[in-house]
Amino acid sequence: MGPTEQDREKQAAATHAVQGVREGMALALGSGSTVEMAARALAERFPRGTGLRLAVASEGMESRMRSLGLPLTPLSEIDRFDLMLDGADEVDPELDLLKGGGWALFREKLLARMSRSLEIMVDRSKLVDHIGRDHPLPLEIVPFARPYVLRELSRRGLEGHLRRRPDGTDRTDNGNEILDVKLPGPSLSLSALDQELRTVPGVVETGLFLGMAARVYVGLPSGKVEVRQRP
Numbered sequence: 001m002g003p004t005e006q007d008r009e010k011q012a013a014a015t016h017a018v019q020g021v022r023e024g025m026a027l028a029l030g031s032g033s034t035v036e037m038a039a040r041a042l043a044e045r046f047p048r049g050t051g052l053r054l055a056v057a058s059e060g061m062e063s064r065m066r067s068l069g070l071p072l073t074p075l076s077e078i079d080r081f082d083l084m085l086d087g088a089d090e091v092d093p094e095l096d097l098l099k100g101g102g103w104a105l106f107r108e109k110l111l112a113r114m115s116r117s118l119e120i121m122v123d124r125s126k127l128v129d130h131i132g133r134d135h136p137l138p139l140e141i142v143p144f145a146r147p148y149v150l151r152e153l154s155r156r157g158l159e160g161h162l163r164r165r166p167d168g169t170d171r172t173d174n175g176n177e178i179l180d181v182k183l184p185g186p187s188l189s190l191s192a193l194d195q196e197l198r199t200v201p202g203v204v205e206t207g208l209f210l211g212m213a214a215r216v217y218v219g220l221p222s223g224k225v226e227v228r229q230r231p
């Protein structure tokens with residue numbers, strides 16, 4: 001089976017984003033299928049990663065980078081990334097994001113916080129009028145704290161569901177769990193919710209990336225890219 005329209009849109013966004021990578025940059029990559037496309041484009045532009053310092057947000061991406069011949073630099077040797085390229089599960093009109101569909105939200109947020117600029121590559125299906133429209137909010141939590149976190153969610157009228165992979169495994173690369181939480185609707189204050197959830201002991205990080213993306217590249221079926229800039 002050939003690439004789907006969604007694949008072509010992701011590819012367009014990834015190819016476009018990689019054109020902004022310059023020699024000498026410290027570059028962070030998130031994880032997911034769009035990021036893998038960006039990594040392939042990067043390997044073509046910078047064979048063996050020459051001239052770049054690279055880090056990625058998941059063990060899966062680490063092995064993809066090895067297979068592409070792109071060496072990684074330890075975080076101990078990078079203070080700040082010039083740029084981070086990542087995908088997203090949802091993007092709203094303010095360029096706020098919901099991420100974590102690929103289990104890597106904690107490392108993605110850490111690398112994004114270490115980056116001067118976060119640029120997001122998406123296909124059109126990721127554009128939503130409000131965060132939470134199509135996906136639950138993922139929370140990375142400490143497994144020991146799960147009963148407590150579930151009760152704290154329930155006190156706030158929220159329900160968390162432990163995420164499992166098809167093979168039954170349920171740990172992130174950090175040895176934690178993911179709770180998926182259905183959000184109530186568009187009227188919600190995302191920043192208040194984010195702040196509140198992050199004060200619950202046991203919640204390591206949320207999948208809300210608010211005010212973080214500088215630019216979003218939306219791949220179009222024509223192969224062109226629409227660039228959305230933070231207002």
Ligand code: 5RP
Pocket residue numbers: 030031032033034035086087088089098099100101102103104105108
């Ligand atoms: C991983 C993520 C991914 O960026 C998100 O799930 C999008 O993935 P894809 O590029 O495969 O559509 O947040 O935690």
